[in-house]
Amino acid sequence: MTLLPRPCLDCGRVTHGSRCPACASKHERNRGNSTARGYGTNWRAKSERITRQVGRCERCGVTHTADNPLTLDHVVPKSRGGTAEQVQVLCRKCNSHKGANAA
Numbered sequence: 001m002t003l004l005p006r007p008c009l010d011c012g013r014v015t016h017g018s019r020c021p022a023c024a025s026k027h028e029r030n031r032g033n034s035t036a037r038g039y040g041t042n043w044r045a046k047s048e049r050i051t052r053q054v055g056r057c058e059r060c061g062v063t064h065t066a067d068n069p070l071t072l073d074h075v076v077p078k079s080r081g082g083t084a085e086q087v088q089v090l091c092r093k094c095n096s097h098k099g100a101n102a103a
Helices: 021-031 041-054 092-098
Strands: 070-074 087-091
Touching: 041 070, 041 087, 070 092, 087 092
Parallel strands: none
Antiparallel strands: 070 087
16 A cells, blocks of 8 residues: 655655654654553553453454454543543554544
8 A cells, every 4th residue: 555645744744654754753752652651551451351351343343363453442532531431442453543533
């Protein structure tokens, strides 16, 4: 799949992704690690427990596979005020497709 050229979200230079390589590395540095973003030990334990209980994607019904694992997802994204109590189990493909959009 070839991505069409479009402007970088940060600097406006033409790129084939959402950010040019220079802005992408700066964005990742500023993003912080998983623990700093609130996905530390407690989140990982909760995620593992819930995904094991549910056992399938709540959107497409697929079960865990090596190339498409199950993930715990906020129903309302954290960026839009979602909490750790409002979660759903999605496969990686459905979670990536959803992005930061509310369910």
